[in-house]
Amino acid sequence: MAKSERKRALRGRAGRMKGGRGSGRGTSGHTRLWGRHAVEAALKNPARQHRKLWATREGIESLDGELPADFPVEYADVQDLARLVAKDAPHQGLVLECEPLEDVFLDEVLGGEADRPIVVLDQVTDPHNVGAIMRSAAAFNAAAIVTQDRHAPPESGVLAKSASGALETVPWVRVVNLARALDELAENGYWRIGLTGAAEATLAEALPAGPVALVLGAEGEGMRHNIEVHCDALAKLPISSVMESLNVSNAAAIALYAVTTRNS
Missing domain, CATH: 3.30.1330 (60s Ribosomal Protein L30; Chain: A;)
Structure with a gap:
């Protein structure tokens, strides 16, 4: 037609x-x-x-x-x-x-595909940021985003507008316990990389060849300690010293690009 x-x-x-x-x-x-x-x-x-x-x-x-x-x-x-x-x-x-979309469960998205990362968000509550991350996840073919149900925004018009259509295509897994979800990711072969400016290694140095879960914390507070200790590695984005940090949605987009291009 x-x-x-x-x-x-x-x-x-x-x-x-x-x-x-x-x-x-x-x-x-x-x-x-x-x-x-x-x-x-x-x-x-x-x-x-x-x-x-x-x-x-x-x-x-x-x-x-x-x-x-x-x-x-x-x-x-x-x-x-x-x-x-x-x-x-x-x-x-x-x-x-x-109607809101039906729940998606973690075991439904664990394909273990090396070229399809999973994005884990620790207490990122701004719907604009979550929507923007979802948009980047769609652009770079991520398998899903994972959030803790109590510390994430609900499905809404603000989030959907920021996602620019990606709310309908990127599976959004909401879990009760984020640490347990990270354990399940590890059991299914995912290498869990927590992004933090305090890390010694850069993301490029920390990236393995296999399936990856990128873990990002809220702006300001960053990842909680209990989430950091459930990561296999911590890594930073090599940004200029004139800027202390990046918005979490920008950091997610750069990290997803790095995963997509690691073997190119």
Whole structure:
């Protein structure tokens, strides 16, 4: 199907917008996503269960893909959509309410593939950072990201917008105990590398040939001691002394690139 035809197929039935105002939270038990990349990826994800799409006509025009003929779409103007999302959120004329994704378990992503690292985040709570890391994980073909359930942001429109569609494609494993998850990674052949500026070795020196789990801590505090001792090696990125550290999402992107290119 040509792109113009796919766009026409997305222009399903639409009525006047009804209800919805406030904080960007979905109705009870649901997730509200916004922005073209996040919404389009969610619409294309067969694992998503959708409830309703609010959109401007321009927003519908921007989509690439097909909606079922009976998909619940309501046209709205920009001001109405702004009431559905977080303050000043760039919704780009598209707001989708859907069910959260189903849980993914660690044993489901342990393929032990040397070219597909797993990213482990220790108490990285900013949804912008987690979303950006997810986007890099998708770009560099990571197998999954792993977070501790109590110390990570929930699935949200902010995170999905930062992930630019990667929320729908990168498995997100939320565990109760991160140290136990690291033990399970080791048992499945992963070499666990904790990134910290205090390390002696650089990441390039610490990288093995086999499967890798990259462990990153929150900005400021870094990895907790209990997580560091569950790593096989600690490594640093060789940045200039004029800068003390990198944003955790930037560090994750560089580390993922290093894994991808280690044998090139």
